[in-house]
Amino acid sequence: xxxxNIITPxxxxxxxxxxxxxxxxxxxxxxKIKSVYKQxxxxxxxTPVLELSEILLAKSGGDIDKELYxxxxxxxxxxxxxxxxxxxxxxxxxxxxxxxxxxxxxQIGKVYRGEKAQKGRFREFYQCDADIIGLETLPLIAxxxxxxxxxxxxxxxxxxxxxHISNRNILFGYCEDLGVGDKTIDILxxxxxxxxIGEKNAKEELYELGIESEKAEKLIYIASLCGEFEETLKKLxxxxxxxxxxxxxxxxxxxxxxxxxxxxxxxxxxxxxxxxRGHNYYTGTVFEVNISNHPEFGAVCAxxxxxxxxxxxxxxxxxxxxxxIGLTRLFDLLDKNDMLPTLERRNVDVQIxxxxxxxxxxxxxxxxxxxxxxxxxxxxxxxxxxxxLKEANKRNLPYIIVVGENEVNSLKYSFKDMRMGTxxxxxxxxxxxVLKNN
Amino acid sequence: xxxxNIITPxxxxxxxxxxxxxxxxxxxxxxKIKSVYKQxxxxxxxTPVLELSEILLAKSGGDIDKELYxxxxxxxxxxxxxxxxxxxxxxxxxxxxxxxxxxxxxQIGKVYRGEKAQKGRFREFYQCDADIIGLETLPLIAxxxxxxxxxxxxxxxxxxxxxHISNRNILFGYCEDLGVGDKTIDILxxxxxxxxIGEKNAKEELYELGIESEKAEKLIYIASLCGEFEETLKKLxxxxxxxxxxxxxxxxxxxxxxxxxxxxxxxxxxxxxxxxRGHNYYTGTVFEVNISNHPEFGAVCAxxxxxxxxxxxxxxxxxxxxxxIGLTRLFDLLDKNDMLPTLERRNVDVQIxxxxxxxxxxxxxxxxxxxxxxxxxxxxxxxxxxxxLKEANKRNLPYIIVVGENEVNSLKYSFKDMRMGTxxxxxxxxxxxVLKNN
Numbered sequence: 001x002x003x004x005n006i007i008t009p010x011x012x013x014x015x016x017x018x019x020x021x022x023x024x025x026x027x028x029x030x031x032k033i034k035s036v037y038k039q040x041x042x043x044x045x046x047t048p049v050l051e052l053s054e055i056l057l058a059k060s061g062g063d064i065d066k067e068l069y070x071x072x073x074x075x076x077x078x079x080x081x082x083x084x085x086x087x088x089x090x091x092x093x094x095x096x097x098x099x100x101x102x103x104x105x106x107q108i109g110k111v112y113r114g115e116k117a118q119k120g121r122f123r124e125f126y127q128c129d130a131d132i133i134g135l136e137t138l139p140l141i142a143x144x145x146x147x148x149x150x151x152x153x154x155x156x157x158x159x160x161x162x163x164h165i166s167n168r169n170i171l172f173g174y175c176e177d178l179g180v181g182d183k184t185i186d187i188l189x190x191x192x193x194x195x196x197i198g199e200k201n202a203k204e205e206l207y208e209l210g211i212e213s214e215k216a217e218k219l220i221y222i223a224s225l226c227g228e229f230e231e232t233l234k235k236l237x238x239x240x241x242x243x244x245x246x247x248x249x250x251x252x253x254x255x256x257x258x259x260x261x262x263x264x265x266x267x268x269x270x271x272x273x274x275x276x277r278g279h280n281y282y283t284g285t286v287f288e289v290n291i292s293n294h295p296e297f298g299a300v301c302a303x304x305x306x307x308x309x310x311x312x313x314x315x316x317x318x319x320x321x322x323x324x325i326g327l328t329r330l331f332d333l334l335d336k337n338d339m340l341p342t343l344e345r346r347n348v349d350v351q352i353x354x355x356x357x358x359x360x361x362x363x364x365x366x367x368x369x370x371x372x373x374x375x376x377x378x379x380x381x382x383x384x385x386x387x388x389l390k391e392a393n394k395r396n397l398p399y400i401i402v403v404g405e406n407e408v409n410s411l412k413y414s415f416k417d418m419r420m421g422t423x424x425x426x427x428x429x430x431x432x433x434v435l436k437n438n
Numbered sequence: 439x440x441x442x443n444i445i446t447p448x449x450x451x452x453x454x455x456x457x458x459x460x461x462x463x464x465x466x467x468x469x470k471i472k473s474v475y476k477q478x479x480x481x482x483x484x485t486p487v488l489e490l491s492e493i494l495l496a497k498s499g500g501d502i503d504k505e506l507y508x509x510x511x512x513x514x515x516x517x518x519x520x521x522x523x524x525x526x527x528x529x530x531x532x533x534x535x536x537x538x539x540x541x542x543x544x545q546i547g548k549v550y551r552g553e554k555a556q557k558g559r560f561r562e563f564y565q566c567d568a569d570i571i572g573l574e575t576l577p578l579i580a581x582x583x584x585x586x587x588x589x590x591x592x593x594x595x596x597x598x599x600x601x602h603i604s605n606r607n608i609l610f611g612y613c614e615d616l617g618v619g620d621k622t623i624d625i626l627x628x629x630x631x632x633x634x635i636g637e638k639n640a641k642e643e644l645y646e647l648g649i650e651s652e653k654a655e656k657l658i659y660i661a662s663l664c665g666e667f668e669e670t671l672k673k674l675x676x677x678x679x680x681x682x683x684x685x686x687x688x689x690x691x692x693x694x695x696x697x698x699x700x701x702x703x704x705x706x707x708x709x710x711x712x713x714x715r716g717h718n719y720y721t722g723t724v725f726e727v728n729i730s731n732h733p734e735f736g737a738v739c740a741x742x743x744x745x746x747x748x749x750x751x752x753x754x755x756x757x758x759x760x761x762x763i764g765l766t767r768l769f770d771l772l773d774k775n776d777m778l779p780t781l782e783r784r785n786v787d788v789q790i791x792x793x794x795x796x797x798x799x800x801x802x803x804x805x806x807x808x809x810x811x812x813x814x815x816x817x818x819x820x821x822x823x824x825x826x827l828k829e830a831n832k833r834n835l836p837y838i839i840v841v842g843e844n845e846v847n848s849l850k851y852s853f854k855d856m857r858m859g860t861x862x863x864x865x866x867x868x869x870x871x872v873l874k875n876n
Contacts, residue, residue, distance in 0.1 A: 007496045009531040009751035012488055012516065017529070019536055020481030020543065027482050039808050041786045041815035043458030044465050048562050049487065049548060050450055050507075058445045069488075069516075071509030073552050078450065078507075091455070093447040098457055100829065102819055105458065110487060114511050124486050134819075141797060141818045152808075261801035313447035348479045359579060363699040370477050370590075377479035380579045381540055381572075391538065 014123035016328050024347055025340055026331050030108055032156045033128045033325060037106035040149055042130050045105040047087035049112075053077035055090055058312035067115045080112040084129045085309075085322070092133050093313030101135035102142060108327075122328050131322030133309055138319040140251055143285040143305055144258030146323045150289055150301050151264050153325070158341050160292035161300075164226070164272035167252050167284055168304075170236065171273065173245025174222055178215045185280070187211070191223040192276040199224075225273045229256045232271040251284060283307040285321060297333050301325045349375040349435050351397050353388055355404040362403045365413075368428055374435050392418060398438070401431060452561035454766050462785055463778055464769050468546055470594045471566045471763060475544035478587055480568050483543040485525035487550075491515035493528055496750035505553045518550040522567045523747075523760070530571050531751030539573035539756075540580060546765075560766050569760030571747055576757040578689055581723040581743055582696030584761045588727055588739050589702050591763070596779050598730035599738075602664070602710035605690050605722055606742075608674065609711065611683025612660055616653050623718070625649065629661040630714040637662075663711045667694045670709040689722060721745040723759060735771050739763045787813040787873050789835050791826055793842040800841045803851070806866055812873050830856060836876070839869060 011017055018026055053070055056079045069080040081087050084107045092103060108128045115121060130149060132142040147163060154161040171191065175184040190205045197205075199220050206216035222239060225232055233256070237249055252271060259269060277286045284305035291297050303323030310318045334340045350369060354362040362378055369376040379388055392400055402414040412425040415434065426434070449455055456464055491508055494517045507518040519525050522545045530541060546566045553559060568587060570580040585601060592599040609629065613622040628643045635643075637658050644654035660677060663670055671694070675687055690709060697707060715724045721744055726737035741761030748756045772778050788807060792800040800816055807814040817826055830838055840852040850863040853872065864872070 005750070006753060007493060007750055009493060009528045009748075010490065011486060011493075011528070011532070012490055012514070015486040015488065017485055019533065020483060023482045023484055026484070038785075039813050041789075041813050043785065044461045045458060046461055046464070047455055048449060048453040050453065050550075050562065052448065052450055055445060055447060055449075069509070069511060071507070073507060076450070090447045090449070094449070095457065100833065104815075112488075124488065137820055139818050139820075141801075141816065144801075145816075148805075257798060258801060261798040262805055263802065310447075312443070312445055315444060347476075347481065351479075360695060360699040363579075363582075363696060364701065367700055375477050375479050377542075378579065378583075380577050382575055382577075395538065 012123070014121065016122055016125070016332065021347075022335065022340070025343055026327070028343060028345065029157060029331065029341065030126065030128065030327060033153050033327070034106065034108060036149055036153045036156055037128075037130045039152075040104070040130075040145065042104040042106040045088070045091065045107045046109065047081070047084070047091055047107065049081055049110065050078050051081055051087060051090070053079040055313075056081065056086055059086075067113050069112045069114045082113055083111050084109060084127050084324070085131070088129075088131060088133075089310040089318075090313055092318060093310040093316070096135070096314065096316060096318075101133065102138060103133040104130070105133075106130040120329065120332065122332070125326060125328035128325040128327050129322060131309075131320050133318050133320040136317050136319075138321065140254050140285075141258060143251075143321045144255050144262070146303055146321050147255070147259060147269070147285075147287060148262045148264060150287070150303070150323050151262075151268055153301070154289065154291075161268060161289050162292055163269040163287055163289045164275045165229075165252070165255070165269055165285070165287045166271065166273050166275040167248040167255075168276065168282055168286055169244045169248030169251065169284060171223065171276070173242035173248060174219070174240050176244060177240045177242040178218065180211055180215060183209055183211070187219060188276050191219060191274065192278060194220065194223055194274055223274045223276075225271075227270055228266065229259075229269070229271045232273075236271075236273070248284075255285065277302060277304055279304075281306040287323075294333075294337075297330075300330045300333070346375065346398065348377055348395075348397055350399040350401060350431070351377050351379050351392060352401045352403055353379045353385070355385065355402060358403045358405060358408050361408045365401070365403065365428060369432060369435065372432055372436070374432065399435060450561070452559065454560055454562070454770065459785075460773065460778070463781055464765070466781060466783065467595060467769065467779065468564065468566065468765060471591050471765070472544065472546060474587055474591045474594060475566075475568045477590075478542070478568075478583065480542040480544040483526070483529065483545045484547065485519070485522070485529055485545065487519055487548065488516050489519055489525060489528070491517040493751075494519065494524055497524075505551050507550045507552045520551055521549050522547060522565050522762070523569070526567075526569060526571075527748040527756075528751055530756060531748040531754070534573070534752065534754060534756075539571065540576060541571040542568070543571075544568040558767065558770065560770070563764060563766035566763040566765050567760060569747075569758050571756050571758040574755050574757075576759065578692050578723075579696060581689075581759045582693050582700070584741055584759050585693070585697060585707070585723075585725060586700045586702060588725070588741070588761050589700075589706055591739070592727065592729075599706060599727050600730055601707040601725055601727045602713045603667075603690070603693070603707055603723070603725045604709065604711050604713040605686040605693075606714065606720055606724055607682045607686030607689065607722060609661065609714070611680035611686060612657070612678050614682060615678045615680040616656065618649055618653060621647055621649070625657060626714050629657060629712065630716060632658065632661055632712055661712045661714075663709075665708055666704065667697075667707070667709045670711075674709075674711070686722075693723065715740060715742055717742075719744040725761075732775075735768075738768045738771070784813065784836065786815055786833075786835055788837040788839060788869070789815050789817050789830060790839045790841055791817045791823070793823065793840060796841045796843060796846050799846045803839070803841065803866060807870060807873065810870055810874070812870065837873065 110124050111127050112124055175181050186209050190202055194202050203216050275286050275288050282304040286304035288299035289301035305321040307319050309320040352362045366376050366378055400416040407413045415426045415431050416423045509516055548562050549565050550562055613619050624647050628640055632640050641654050713724050713726050720742040724742035727739035729735050743759040745757050747758040790800045804814045804816055835856055838854040845851045852861055853864045853869050854861045
């Protein structure tokens with residue numbers, strides 16, 4: 001084939017594709033998240049990437065959002081999933097006879113948003129979700145469990161966090177109490193961006209909505225309350241006697257008692273009335289996790305309580321609570337800020353370099369190490385010996401075993417510690433011993 | 439919302455979606471495959487599910503196959519990947535400056551074929567691929583490594599296999615030698631289905647192709663040779679002196695020496711000249727793995743050598759060899775034949791049932807077990823105590839800890855062994871000790 005037939009290889013913009021060294025870090029992060037979900041006995045779920053459009057878009061009456069990847073195949077309208085929550089709702093409604101409630105499931109998978117490519121936005125990205133779905137009822141301990149899971153995950157990933165927790169009933173009830181309950185949704189939209197647009201602009205927007213100045217100030221004050229749980233509860237409690245408001249306070253108190261029982265460090269969470277979460281379906285607990293000292297990252301994990309998950313697919317009442325980590329975005333942020341964790345498990349424990357006619361012997365040696373749990377590769381590239389050592393250094397390989405013909409005869413191998421720059425002649429058992437303990 | 443607004447939930451046909459108990463088995467199988475790839479120091483790769491159509495379909499000049507999921511978004515023609523090999527080719531061509539050769543990568547991911555839904559065929563399925571890509575050259579040891587990996591994987595999955603190995607040069611050279619080299623591709627297509635259509639039909643089809651009777655018989659004879667490596671090589675060797683043929687024999691001999699050095703049990707593989715593999719791009723080693731005593735499953739793993747992976751994207755020569763396991767299809771076959779492996783790692787090690795006002799104490803206990811590596815859940819459903827125990831039995835939970843108010847006071851917990859039907863009062867350390875050792 002000549003050059004004229006060659007198509008310059010490229011990928012779609014807005015799709016993350018990592019080189020192997022970084023992919024290994026990404027995978028290790030995903031593994032850690034999964035291991036925490038599993039430690040809480042969450043079950044795995046793996047729904048298809050494609051769904052029937054009428055199912056996926058039930059909420060919008062089938063209207064296709066511009067952001068979605070949607071297409072037809074034969075007579076079928078198909079959509080790529082844009083989150084893992086709607087497919088979960090479809091799954092539990094379809095399979096409610098076959099699963100146990102409360103149903104605790106995790107799913108780590110790619111989701112798709114065909115939005116305009118822009119900095120820090122991805123069209124394909126991993127969501128790492130865990131949700132607990134009840135039938136008819138679901139106690140508040142489930143909400144606390146999600147908060148605990150979020151805390152455990154970031155501890156395992158090696159990042160200090162602050163989890164900003166609230167309950168939407170606080171603001172729902174407060175708006176009612178102020179006599180502006182009919183405008184609650186619009187008010188929440190404005191308060192949700194309070195930290196972004198500032199008090200002055202928020203006040204103006206509230207005024208445009210028809211909220212009088214004094215009430216706007218009260219709303220901005222309450223939405224700005226953020227701090228240690230007990231203290232903030234003390235400031236909040238006197239502000240209203242509205243029943244919904246009081247319910248929110250009671251729920252937060254109960255949650256707080258659970259967080260203490262879990263022994264989550266107090267600096268890892270706060271009560272933040274300004275946490276609203278855009279999604280309309282949240283009805284109680286809401287939370288957003290920030291990396292400590294990096295508020296500019298925004299929420300790296302978020303979630304909350306929804307009273308009825310599968311309302312479009314079943315008349316059974318299924319309250320739920322969950323959390324979601326946008327791993328692709330988180331990884332990208334960490335990468336750009338030189339904050340990626342280091343790999344815990346090595347990609348290679350030892351590389352064998354055969355010299356002369358020793359390949360067959362080397363293969364047997366490789367199997368010996370592998371059977372003992374060691375990650376072992378044979379170097380069969382066509383570089384010179386010197387080139388191979390240089391390459392090994394570049395790749396930060398910790399150990400090299402050189403197998404020459406002398407080594408095959410003596411069964412003592414040249415075992416190189418690449419970081420120490422030392423070398424000794426060891427039997428395979430001695431090599432294994434070093435490899436197992438380092 | 440009333441019933442009239444409810445859409446009956448369903449998923450697309452041809453898409454596997456497992457209930458949690460089976461999904462856990464599926465995931466454990468995928469984990470095992472991954473662990474073998476990692477043990478051979480293969481690097482992870484995770485290419486996007488979506489590719490530019492002009493890139494993915496470079497081979498076909500951009501023609502969209504009916505089987506593909508393809509669509510447009512704005513001005514961009516997009517295609518869902520139908521395998522992991524073409525994206526790998528695109529990746530190595532794009533990144534050849536940033537990766538080391540030989541490049542050993544694994545990828546476990548979903549691929550898409552929009553073909554007609556039929557029994558045992560999936561439109562979304564997992565491929566578990568490992569490939570080794572060289573620059574300019576790649577020694578035969580790489581082929582043997584792929585064969586060894588396939589063997590190790592099925593050993594780990596707990597299935598006896600026979601790997602049917604051949605080299606396409608045997609038949610390429612033999613056809614040349616018979617003077618029908620111009621018809622090799624068509625001949626291979628017929629011989630590929632020999633076992634399916636039988637000798638008589640194969641002979642007829644060869645005759646229709648213009649192959650005379652004696653040659654057809656010779657072709658059918660050679661393609662039927664299958665057996666122990668050394669023996670079959672002995673039968674093959676005298677059949678031709680053609681250079682390509684002889685090269686195929688030499689390569690198989692070399693491969694055989696490696697398989698022996700790896701100490702792969704002899705009953706796990708054979709030389710089978712009838713293995714051709716449909717893909718045109720295979721140029722040397724080809725293999726298909728069968729589950730022992732289940733030839734009706736067909737190939738559950740297959741692969742081979744291709745001389746030039748990325749020919750559409752670069753003029754650099756990149757020979758490669760790889761293997762692929764269609765895990766979704768394999769799982770489905772095992773499931774339908776009651777051959778699924780049992781789960782090695784439990785989903786739940788212990789469940790805590792709080793009785794009375796002991797939830798906070800139970801949470802602390804849960805954290806204690808989890809911090810010690812135990813999968814521990816709190817039972818907070820609203821069943822009666824009896825109902826909870828019944829449920830635990832149904833789910834085959836191995837251990838239950840009942841935390842009543844007496845237990846909180848004495849710090850001795852009712853520890854139930856659900857399989858033995860026994861119960862004793864143990865401290866948390868004693869509980870942990872039992873859990874760790876069972």
